[in-house]
Amino acid sequence: MMDTQARAGAHARPGPLKLFLLEFTKLRLTVWLLIVMAVTMVVGSVFPQGYDAAMYVESWGEARHAALARWGLLNLFHTKYFLILGALLFVNLLACSVVRWLGRGGAGLGHAEPPSHAKPVRLPACADPAGRAAGVLAGRGYKILSSSGGVVVARRGPWPEGVSLLYHLALALALVGFILSALFAFEGDVTLAPGEHAAVATVSDETGAHRLATRLAAWRVGSWRPFASLPGDTTAWAGREVTLTLNEFITEWELYREKYYSRDWLSDLSAVGEDGESRRALVEVNRPLRISGLTFYQMAYEQWFDVVVTRNGVEVERVAGQAHTPFALESAAGMFFPGTLRVGTLFEKYHDPVPITPHVPLKWRAPDAEKGTKSEEIGNLSVAEPLVRDGVALAIENPREATVLSYRHDPGVPLLYIAIIAFMAGLAIRTYWPSYRVSLWVTPGEDGAPEGRLLFRAAGILGEPEDIEAELVRGLEAPG
């Protein structure tokens, strides 16, 4: 009884930490945070996010762009408003985790007084009704967590607060991963033609942390600059780099219904890490190269060729061409629009692969065409067969390609993967492994017979809680 009173007193006077926890673990706060974040994301999905101002001005005009930018609607997910929402969610998750760790997740379970919705149970008269009830529960596979002061608390299945703790903590860990990415990740790209080399630094001052340190270094209180030594000496980073050599760039196409589809593009690379480790790897989309903390991804390619114009077999003009870059000729009117250079190997279902005769699909637009007029397809510029236009023959020579690799250093990613695995494990246990928790309050009734109030909680989708609760009540009420 003393214990009960002490606990009741503790509930009446929460300390500052508990008050903080109580505020941040309120379900109402979680619900509002989820609503506000979801609505914010809906708004963010309507406006293209994070593009250059020029693109917005071209699409919408200066005034509309200025208005939207002023409200932060064009980079909504990086505004202070959204970051604050994320921070609140983080605190909410963390507070929920702490409360679960302290074992206070199941409101009403094991409290001194039963909640109003606890179910009345007619317990048979005996010397120790609470002890008997504990025996009934133990006989059904429940673990008795406590049995004192007339309150029996028992559990069957995984510890629900523990599981809930796991996935709430995992979400909090994922947010830490995002912060690490925001502070320390950097990225870039490198273009390499076959036989070319490039050195890529494994450290960079293009990180959020470096920018933050630079801003802190400039901060002063009077003449005092507490962070003047930041961001430190970056000259020591010299020589910390990965050296790449492109041995070969391989492009593959697939022919389907007379149309070319990209099948694959691969970069055959030799890489030397900052510790001298030497590797050779075939990099393609979905197969990056990881070395010295950097990851290299197959991102794109660039293509060039010479456009050669001949009249009666005599070369009259030669211009440098590039895929998807329009060009004009002195010897033929209008503007020419080359597409993607088709080169490499051609695959076709039920046929053997064959080498492609390099060619570029070409479109043309008349010099006096109005703006917005679509260009017309006029054929292929090829190394083999000239395309005749305005009495001249057009062909290409010297087709060549270069690979475009993007690279990224992101220390937040491993943490995110750990968080993902922990979160999925928590959710899977919570969902597919049923867990039951019981609190039974036993008090003497007016007629001397014991009275019970049962609070039954079930988690997980397997099993029928009503059936299990009913069976348990039958067991508790059974005489003998």
Add this chain to the structure above:
Amino acid sequence: MDPQALVNRDALILNVEHGFLWASFAAYCLAVLFYSLHLIAPGVRGFRVRSTVALVGAAVFQTMTVVLRAVLAGRPPFQTLYESLAWFSWSAVVAYLVIEWRRHVRLPGFFVSLVCGGAVLYALLGQSPEVKPLFPALQSPWFFWHVAIAFASYAVFVVAFAVEISYLKQLLWWKIGWTRDYGLTRENIGRFHRSVHQLVLFGFPMLTFGIMSGAAWANEAWGVYWQWDPKETWSLITWFVFALYLHTRVRPSWRGAPSSVIMIIAFLCMVTTFLGVTWLAKLFGIPSLHTYG
């Protein structure tokens, strides 16, 4: 075998597969008809049985579609919108038939047949059945797991939505004094409604896996796990709203109308993630890596 003969064989398989999809659409139409008759006359056993038979028929035809498509393409059949719509409706109808078999309540079948039939019709009339080559970004083991499990969650949510609507409809009918119960009584309707929560609980980890595997795949392919692309953003919105629904189920006072409303909003968010993003991207000129061509 002569390559031309093989190409002709492929064309034949494609025609047969397309024919099966039309057959499944016809079966969905029959299912809608018999479920409607069941709504009007719930006591007639013939309508109950025929509605389920029609839906099983639709599932069988769609299974043939999915299998033939996978054989023809030599990959999982969910690259184009035509394939995704067929896969989506197949997953939803299979999920529903499991629930109907477990719960012995046919009321949600009407809504499931409508949704699936609509998806199949959209695929048949609005999309090309061509089996296009898989472009490089999709050539990954993640392609199967990410898409298959995300669609499995969609299927479960379609059934959850149908159960929720059936529940609300039943309450409304009781309120206005109609006595038709379709196997639902005031005693068992609470348990029936709880299956919405159970279905969402079942689908939520799958949706979570869908989002997280998508992020892991994007990181492997492009080196960026999250870009706030409209599809990514809407999948997260859907996740948030379903999380909201699950949280409203914790408090008894929110388990009625508030959780039902949130469930319906969550379903609409899911439809937007699946189909609406392409429309949204076109309407607002937003570039997206995930829109169907």
